[in-house]
Amino acid sequence: MLDYALLSALAAVIRTGSFERAAQQLHVTPSAVSQRVKLLEERLGTILVVRGSPCAGTPAGQRLCQHVEQVALLESELREELPGIRHAGPPVTVRIAVNADSLATWFVAAMAETRDCLFDLVIDDQEHSADWLRRGEVLAAVTSGAKPVQGCDSTPLGALRYVATASPEFVRRHFPGGVHAGSLAHAPCLTFDSKDRLQTLWTRQVFGAEIAPATHWLPSSQAFIDAALVGLGWGMNPEMLVADHLRTGRLVALVPDQPLDVPLFWQRSRIASSRLGDITRAVLRTAGAMLE
Secondary structure, eight states: OOOHHHHHHHHHHHHHSSHHHHHHHHTSOHHHHHHHHHHHHHHHTSOOEEOSSSOEEOHHHHHHHHHHHHHHHHHHHHHHHOTTSOOOSOOOEEEEEEOHHHIIIIIHHHHHTOOSSEEEEEEOOTTTTHHHHHTTSOSEEEESOOSOOTTEEEEEEEEEEEEEEEOHHHHHHHOTTOSOHHHHTTSOEEESSTTOOHHHHHHHHHHSSOOOOOEEEOOOHHHHHHHHHTTSOBEEEEHHHHHHHHHHTSSEESSTTOOEEEEEEEEEEOOOOHHHHHHHHHHHHHHHHHOO
């Protein structure tokens, strides 16, 4: 039989990254949290937390943390069906994988519609966010993959539209003869991280070729816009984030009328939880109103 007082301490340490913050969350002392985690490790005969700054869960610790969160969701559903069940702890926490550009454009609005739970967001590229579902580390994900992960349902959300943008001065300097495959190969671009393929997808769509220019690495949606504005490079920016800059001329589209539409899907675990259902409905409403 699992001891949920011990499991709650473990989950708090893994999610907050420290014994001190876990103690604050549980309203006990750090020593009490440490003792609970140590006792659980002794009972299971394996290390569950890698101590450090921050602390991190081992694969076994992560799996137990996921179990605690899933049980919390199920208990939340029971409380709605059986109001006599009391709950003195914090609101249920739902862990979701989402790409940075969705978070910067529309996903926060969906979160705001679900106010009686806490969110633990994992940021990853839309082409890789489903991997978190496959590993069981999140309960839902915004992903570019339509095929459902095993044990999950998938619903189309619409497309997040990107525009290849740069400052007018950058265009004058690097594309005096126009934007084409040759000039793009010598103009520095902006790349979010090693998983970011948007520039490649766009050049393939527009020019029929994959182009690999020199690049600045900027893992921030806002930094992408700032870097384009000051002329560091050209990059794929969500149209929603740069619409005002395009209207005022501070940014220009490299190839007008050639946006890149990235289809997005909402994949979520089939765990029976009205809480996850509420989040799903909010996500679908918001995406329907804001995506292409």
